[in-house]
Amino acid sequence: MNISKEQIDEIKSRVDISDIISETVALKKSGKNHFGCCPFHQEKTPSFSTNSEKQIFYCFGCGESGDVIQFLVKATGKTFNQAIEYLAERAGIALIPGTEYIPTDKKEPKKNTKPEFTPSEHQSPADLWQERAQKFVSWAHENLKQNKEVMDWLANRGISAAAVDKYHLGWNPGENGKDIYRPRQAWGLAVEIKEETGKPKKLWIPIGLVVPLSTDTVVSEDGQFQIVRIRIRRADGEPRYYVIPGSAMSTMILEPWRKAFVIVESELDAIAVTEASDLAGAVAMGSSHTKPDKFTYAILRDSTQILNALDYDKAGASAMIWWDEQFNEPVNPARDSKANYPRSEAERGPVCDRWPVPKGKDPGEAFALGIDLKSWIEAGLVPALTLGKSETGKVKSEKDSSPSRGEDKGGSENMPPEDTPELLKELYKLLRDNPGVKIINTPERLTVLKNDRYVGGRINELVMKPGEVNDYLLNHPEHEITWKNLLI
Numbered sequence: 411m412n413i414s415k416e417q418i419d420e421i422k423s424r425v426d427i428s429d430i431i432s433e434t435v436a437l438k439k440s441g442k443n444h445f446g447c448c449p450f451h452q453e454k455t456p457s458f459s460t461n462s463e464k465q466i467f468y469c470f471g472c473g474e475s476g477d478v479i480q481f482l483v484k485a486t487g488k489t490f491n492q493a494i495e496y497l498a499e500r501a502g503i504a505l506i507p508g509t510e511y512i513p514t515d516k517k518e519p520k521k522n523t524k525p526e527f528t529p530s531e532h533q534s535p536a537d538l539w540q541e542r543a544q545k546f547v548s549w550a551h552e553n554l555k556q557n558k559e560v561m562d563w564l565a566n567r568g569i570s571a572a573a574v575d576k577y578h579l580g581w582n583p584g585e586n587g588k589d590i591y592r593p594r595q596a597w598g599l600a601v602e603i604k605e606e607t608g609k610p611k612k613l614w615i616p617i618g619l620v621v622p623l624s625t626d627t628v629v630s631e632d633g634q635f636q637i638v639r640i641r642i643r644r645a646d647g648e649p650r651y652y653v654i655p656g657s658a659m660s661t662m663i664l665e666p667w668r669k670a671f672v673i674v675e676s677e678l679d680a681i682a683v684t685e686a687s688d689l690a691g692a693v694a695m696g697s698s699h700t701k702p703d704k705f706t707y708a709i710l711r712d713s714t715q716i717l718n719a720l721d722y723d724k725a726g727a728s729a730m731i732w733w734d735e736q737f738n739e740p741v742n743p744a745r746d747s748k749a750n751y752p753r754s755e756a757e758r759g760p761v762c763d764r765w766p767v768p769k770g771k772d773p774g775e776a777f778a779l780g781i782d783l784k785s786w787i788e789a790g791l792v793p794a795l796t797l798g799k800s801e802t803g804k805v806k807s808e809k810d811s812s813p814s815r816g817e818d819k820g821g822s823e824n825m826p827p828e829d830t831p832e833l834l835k836e837l838y839k840l841l842r843d844n845p846g847v848k849i850i851n852t853p854e855r856l857t858v859l860k861n862d863r864y865v866g867g868r869i870n871e872l873v874m875k876p877g878e879v880n881d882y883l884l885n886h887p888e889h890e891i892t893w894k895n896l897l898i
Contacts, residue, residue: 418479421494424501427478428460431467434485449485450474451881457728527736529707532658534638538598539656543622543637550580550620557581560619567774568682568783577681580620582642590615599656616652618644621677623662641677651676651696661706665691669714670795672765672773672787673733675721679773683719686773686783689795690717698729710737710760717765717790721772730764730876737762764874765790768857768864789864826897833879834897837872841893849873849891851883 428437428444437444437460448458448469458469468475476484482493498505535543554560554574560581564574573579584590591612595601602611623639639657644650653659662677664684668691672683680692693706698720702710710716718733737760767776767786777783788796826838841847847860847869858865858873872879888895 418494421497421501421503422465422478424503425478425497426462427465427467427481428462430478430497430500431460431481431485448474527701527707529702529704531704532660534636534658535656536598540636540638542597543640543654546582546615547578547580547620547622547624547637547640550582551575551578552580553583554579554581554620557583564678566778567678568685568777569678570685573681573685578622578624578637579681580622582615582617582620584617587617589617594655597656613655614652615654616642616644616647618642618652623658623660623677643678659696659703661700661703662694663691663702663706663709664693666706666709667691670717670791671710671713671715672717672719674719674773676772676774679719682773682777682783683787686777687787689791690787695720701732713760714795715792716760716762717787718762719765719767719773733762734876761792763790763866763871765866765870766857768855768859786864790866790870792867830897831878833872833877834882837869837879838893838896840869840872841896844869845893847892849883850889851886851891852889856880856883 431437431446432444435446435449435458437446438456442463443459443461445456445459447456450458450469451474458467458474460467465477466475467477467481474484478497479490479493482488482496483490488496495505534540551574555571561571561574564579565571569579582590591614594611594613597613599613603609604611619642621641621643622637623641624637638660640654641657642652642654644652662680663671664680668689670690672680672690672692673695674680674683674692675695675697677694677696680694683690683692693702693710695702701707716733716737718730720729767773767781769779769781770776773783776786826835830838841849844860847858847865850857850859856873858870873883874880883891886896886898
């Protein structure tokens with residue numbers, strides 16, 4: 411007997427997806443959602459969510475999603491019929507026993523193809539807006555240089571006085587200690603009327619740190635200094651970051667001629683990154699879910715390496731899925747499974763690694779906590795980009811892993827069992843050949859260190875990239891992992 415979409419919707423509407431899933435997964439309510447550890451992959455930090463209002467589930471870690479019927483089929487092994495009968499019974503809806511129910515609107519299975527990404531292009535603001543913005547930014551810049559408290563705060567986040575000048579940072583003290591309001595048309599903006607009063611809306615310019623985006627910040631073609639966006643970081647209140655209407659929402663990319671880039675959320679973090687190292691540029695996305703514009707995307711596609719340092723939180727980890735799809739698509743699976751370095755640009759695009767800061771949630775916080783941003787950045791870069799630089803964080807590859815005098819390399823008796831997964835075997839061998847390297851595995855942090863410095867290269871890729879090894883480590887009982895205790 412066929413069952414219509416309306417009947418299925420009726421059954422689903424009579425049950426709460428969170429209640430049904432909580433019988434299988436331990437869920438905890440947070441806002442409108444419930445969160446728990448995903449039943450579809452191993453993890454320590456809950457990334458699996460349910461939304462009772464929308465009647466859906468979604469895992470930010472592995473991307474598994476669907477409705478309550480799909481969950482029962484995928485997670486409990488029920489057939490479609492069994493799931494329908496189970497939910498109908500829970501909903502108090504009578505069905506004919508023993509009948510095979512066939513959806514009348516069964517859709518063709520989705521093809522496993524990546525959606526085409528088309529980067530956006532942004533127009534520059536009107537001439538009058540740019541003229542007003544130029545004067546405002548120049549005024550705010552002079553105010554900032556006189557404000558020792560804010561200058562000290564910036565220095566504590568890795569931004570020097572020279573960087574303040576270079577990127578035209580400023581401080582808006584307001585007028586008489588209050589936010590500034592101006593007629594919108596004074597900045598070349600269209601008049602907008604408030605519905606409740608019938609009066610024209612004013613342009614709001616709140617008190618706070620002024621972070622402009624200028625043409626010479628992005629790319630200098632004619633040497634002219636033009637402001638195309640003004641973002642203000644407010645000292646308190648919501649929204650914390652406010653973009654002045656009329657701004658262009660172009661992506662901020664600093665030092666675009668470099669061959670490696672660090673992806674961050676805020677413009678201030680991007681400035682701190684480029685201040686720390688002359689080997690990598692920086693791209694400020696504004697938020698974890700924002701995508702790069704056409705100009706920035708083209709530069710990233712032509713780069714050698716991308717270090718994704720979006721905030722160390724659930725949103726930042728989830729956003730890595732998109733970056734991995736765009737910049738880490740394998741061309742030759744047999745080759746890419748070995749992840750040889752350096753990879754030929756003719757064979758594939760840039761290497762894109764998840765590279766969160768070892769402390770705090772972003773580079774600014776990490777700097778304030780005492781992290782050497784230069785060491786952190788350069789430890790993540792492939793050898794081709796660091797030739798001639800310091801050996802910070804360098805580890806041996808399997809090609810140069812001959813034992814050094816006094817090193818305990820072990821013998822055949824220390825080889826992992828034959829049934830050990832190949833990638834885990836590879837990690838074991840690399841750790842054994844580099845006995846000073848350790849993996850820090852705590853609820854707050856997963857990172858790789860050698861002599862308290864950060865390790866990049868193949869070891870870091872195996873540890874940090876979502877997959878078999880990463881899942882294994884997240885479920886490892888030890889907080890400090892070396893080759894000696896890796897296999898459990």
